[in-house]
Amino acid sequence: MAIDPSVIMLTGRTAVVTGGGRGIGRGIAEAMAAFGAKVAIWERDRDACDAAAADLGVLGVVADVRDSAQVDAALERTVGELGEVSILVNNAGGVFKSGLLDTSENGWDALYRSNLRHVLLCTQRVARRLVDARIGGSVINLTSIEGVRAAPGYAAYAAAKAGVVNYTRTAALELAPHGIRVNALAPDLTLTEGIIELSGGAMSPDARMPYIPMNRAGRVDEIAGVAVFLASEMSSYLTGQTIHVDGGTQAAGGWYHHPQTGEYHLGPLP
Secondary structure (H helix, E strand, O other): OOOOHHHHOOOOOEEEEEOOOOHHHHHHHHHHHHOOOEEEEEEOOHHHHHHHHHHHOOEEEEOOOOOHHHHHHHHHHHHHHHOOEEEEEEOOOOOOOEOOOOOOHHHHHHHHHHHHHHHHHHHHHHHHHHHHHOOOEEEEEEOOHHHOOOOOOEHHHHHHHHHHHHHHHHHHHHHHHHOEEEEEEOOOOEEOHHHHHHOOOOOOOOOOOOOOOOOOOEEHHHHHHHHHHHHOHHHOOOOOOEEOOOOOHHHHOOEEEOOOOOOEEEOOOO
């Protein structure tokens, strides 16, 4: 049976992207809108929210998705203005270095709330409405390469991202009978404006990165393209999966390009 190209379109559907004011979230929001979706950005930074909403022509809702009352209010407003939400992208997150021996309870809780708690809150609220309305949908959770490998110095962050991976699997099984698919995206290093700024310009599309098999960082649009695929009917039989959009890092398992020869080398670079 031939594939109708129109199934990639999101026309008439409402999508929510949390943390959509900048970086990967903003790129996904832009892509969803380009493929026909009515898009709402839920973003706690008012300036970033307003700027992204104006630039992209989408609904901007100032909300801290770590707070259940704000999630409920954001969802009510979004449904009222755009219609029932059938695409949810749980993109919001945050990271700071916190070694195992130095992590405080407050630090652990902060990283959990930033990276995992809101995934439950937002998925639960949206899914409840879809189940009641007997409407299918797609939930896309942003995790990280750090969710499937050790991350020295970032134990709490990595644990939260690993939680997103397993939550994705379990939520997919519970929601499958209702026609709601749940998948995750796991990027490696991606060239967002924040990463470029923090690197002092060292990170660029032309920078060679031998620890990534494709020898470069990812682009925001490359993450966004897979998000559109997961939101669309092109992926109608795909659920419970974590897709590594990482240039081959997860598959490499410790193999690196030698900086002089270009040949693969197992273990630390010489």
